[in-house]
């Protein structure tokens with residue numbers, strides 16, 4: 001694969017390494033992972049449970065400053081403790097929207113919070129625009145999370161991520177807590193948002209159908225290492241270089 005020109009790089013890790021625990025309890029969870037995503041690309045990280053996918057995403061999102069190696073966004077090296085400007089550019093969407101939305105805040109309040117934090121203008125207009133973009137009417141402003149379906153809650157969580165007009169979304173199993181029928185709707189919404197807003201996605205999932213639906217390129221992880229990178233088209237055909245990947249694909253019955 002051709003390297004991505006420097007000016008076109010949206011997300012990059014260089015020799016990323018992450019360990020947890022102290023002294024003899026210390027365990028290396030991510031080893032020497034180097035990834036490069038082009039602007040506007042959608043890249044999936046797959047691999048069996050515990051292989052370190054979410055750990056990488058959390059480090060990228062600035063949620064775990066204790067890493068070795070380098071993390072770059074838009075070709076700028078990031079410090080382990082990120083500044084406020086970073087969070088306007090990079091937003092994360094979690095698996096469980098219940099956990100990411102405040103239970104006692106109405107939708108409008110959850111959406112206004114990041115706008116206030118980042119001193120953005122036109123709160124009311126931005127809230128209406130983003131609700132409309134994710135397929136929710138203005139009436140949803142006055143609902144609490146428990147008054148929403150799982151799919152509607154995830155739409156609000158996506159709206160909350162988008163309201164700051166980021167360039168990168170980090171998606172951690174964004175559909176796996178949802179009913180199968182709703183999963184496709186949320187995947188279609190994410191695809192549409194990426195196209196309309198020229199977003200870059202880094203998606204973590206164990207679900208091959210999700211990754212082949214949403215991503216162009218896929219990194220296969222095994223025991224904390226990036227084993228290989230495959231195009232989604234090749235992945236669909238079960239065509240991979242590493243035996244582990246082929247076994248993983250066969251076991252997942254794509």
Ligand SMILES: Nc1ncnc2c1ncn2[C@@H]1O[C@H](COP(=O)(O)OP(=O)(O)OP(=O)(O)O)[C@@H](O)[C@H]1O
Nearest residue numbers: 020021029047048049050051052053054055056206
């Ligand atoms: N804060 C932490 N402290 C200690 N160990 C951790 C911590 N976070 C993750 N781990 C361990 O790191 C390993 C990788 O976890 P991670 O969540 O990245 O895996 P994953 O590939 O995303 O798996 P899954 O698909 O099950 O979410 C696991 O063994 C996990 O127990």
